[in-house]
Amino acid sequence: MREIEERKMAERQSHAKDEFLAMLGHELRNPLSAISSAASLIGLPGASGEAVARAKQIIQRQSHHLGRIVDDLLDLSRAMSGKILLNRVPLDVASLLSTCMETYRTTGRTADYHIRLAAQPGGWVNGDATRLEQIFSNLLDNAFKYTPPGGHIQVEAEVDDDEVVIAVHDSGVGIAPELLPHVFDVFVQGTSTLDRAQGGLGIGLALVRRLVELHGGSVYAESAGPGEGSTFTLRLPRTEHRTEKKATMMEHSEQAKPTVLLIEDNEDGREMMAMMLNCYGYQVHHAADGVQGLQTAASEHPDIALVDIGLPGIDGYEVARRMRADPDTHHIKLIALTGYGLAEDQRRVLDAGFDLHLVKPVDVEHLLQAIGNCTAGAPAYVKQ
Known part of the structure; x- marks a missing residue:
């Protein structure tokens, strides 16, 4: 009798997983379809300004929806394995x-x-x-x-x-x-x-x-x-309320804009992030791989470097280690950009010499906050 119940339970769990995968496909395809259609509309010669503005809103909203789906999946995995770090x-x-x-x-x-x-x-x-x-x-x-x-x-x-x-x-x-x-x-x-x-x-x-x-x-x-x-x-x-002094932080507009080096191998992602930072008044140098990034850092002496971890050739960890070992670049503030956010990933990032760790996708507010924290000498690791 117990074996029959266990088999039924296993069948129900298997069916639930099959339904979940079907739902996941559905939930991903819907926003992807909307984003694809909106992007195509923007490129049409006869598209009105109102239609283009609407299409941009759709892309932004559906991209956010996709990000929520991915975040929920990753967060559930981290939570079930006890790998979520709480900033309490x-x-x-x-x-x-x-x-x-x-x-x-x-x-x-x-x-x-x-x-x-x-x-x-x-x-x-x-x-x-x-x-x-x-x-x-x-x-x-x-x-x-x-x-x-x-x-x-x-x-x-x-x-x-x-x-x-x-x-x-x-x-x-x-x-x-x-x-x-x-x-x-x-x-x-x-x-x-x-x-x-x-x-x-x-x-x-x-x-x-x-x-x-x-x-x-x-x-x-x-x-x-x-x-x-x-x-x-x-x-x-419940905990007792204790009044604590809040650290004062300079707003983005109150401090001189640091020069930024962006090392990212994804061409579209690199171009969009550079354009976004330019819009906020940052001078941006960029590189498509680790070796080129090290050369640019040595020649341009940026104040801060945004470094993708999954780079071709030498990865972001090695880029950070070499920049820290070079007297000409050891002073540059380093922010890691990665799709991995587990505790061991954060440890590896900080051990390699990075100042901060950001998990992709990074929205503009988090990115500007990270740059501000880094140039203000805030503690390592910005929680997403």
């Missing part, structure tokens, strides 16, 4: 929730819903702001996904002795009793439909649970059944 500081949960909700309002996500936020003051936790925002966003995304327009979504936060309790209530489709115990399992989500209107990869809640556990908390779901809405509640250890 005292945080006010009420303030974090308010900021998160304001972002949703600004982007128009809340327009068709009745939204209420009730956050009790004094709920401080020792947490990673980026990861806690990721938890809240995933829970809100889940509520919006499964609540029809016109529905109610309520977010509450209160202090319960030595815990801070956050609950997200929705009046949506609810959760079937047989699904309720498994909503935080990987690849599990509600009934899929052909039009995939609700979308998603079925990994958001699994990531939520793991991130909450890394913070020393717990999360659980409740629902009276289909059509009865659902409530997701998470409990985090």
Whole structure:
């Protein structure tokens, strides 16, 4: 009997993985198709200025969507293997929730819903702001996904002795009793439909649970059944609020712009990043491989170098080691650009002599912040 149950469980898991791969293909192809069509429209001679502007918005939005998909996949892998590093500081949960909700309002996500936020003051936790925002966003995304327009979504936060309790209530489709115990399992989500209107990869809640556990908390779901809405509640250890002095940092516009060397073998990526930095007033030299990058660094003496790790010939680690060993280039600030963000990747980057570590894709705000931190002598490693 036990063997039969184990076989059925294995079959269900195999089926869930097959469905996940099918959904992943669907979720990737949709934004890629939109980006491809928008890029083609921009190149048409008869395209109006309004159409081109709209196409650019679509490319930006869909690129962000693709980045979210990749981030969720990578984050889940890191979280499940315990390789996510938390940058923990005292945080006010009420303030974090308010900021998160304001972002949703600004982007128009809340327009068709009745939204209420009730956050009790004094709920401080020792947490990673980026990861806690990721938890809240995933829970809100889940509520919006499964609540029809016109529905109610309520977010509450209160202090319960030595815990801070956050609950997200929705009046949506609810959760079937047989699904309720498994909503935080990987690849599990509600009934899929052909039009995939609700979308998603079925990994958001699994990531939520793991991130909450890394913070020393717990999360659980409740629902009276289909059509009865659902409530997701998470409990985090409470901490005492201690006022700390914040380090003052110069704004980008308040300091002289450093000259930048960009070493990147991807031609399109190199061109776009150079153009972007030029738009912000930076003088940019660029190189397509490690050897050329070392030659340019020696001849141009830039203030800072952005170095891709996966370079042909000699990789970014070797570039950093040689630049640090050369008296003519050892002073140059080094920022690593890589698609890998695990703890051992960060260690290798810093051991090679880099000042900061950025995980691709890097948006303009993170890049400018990294350059500002680096030239201001901030500690190594900028968390994404």
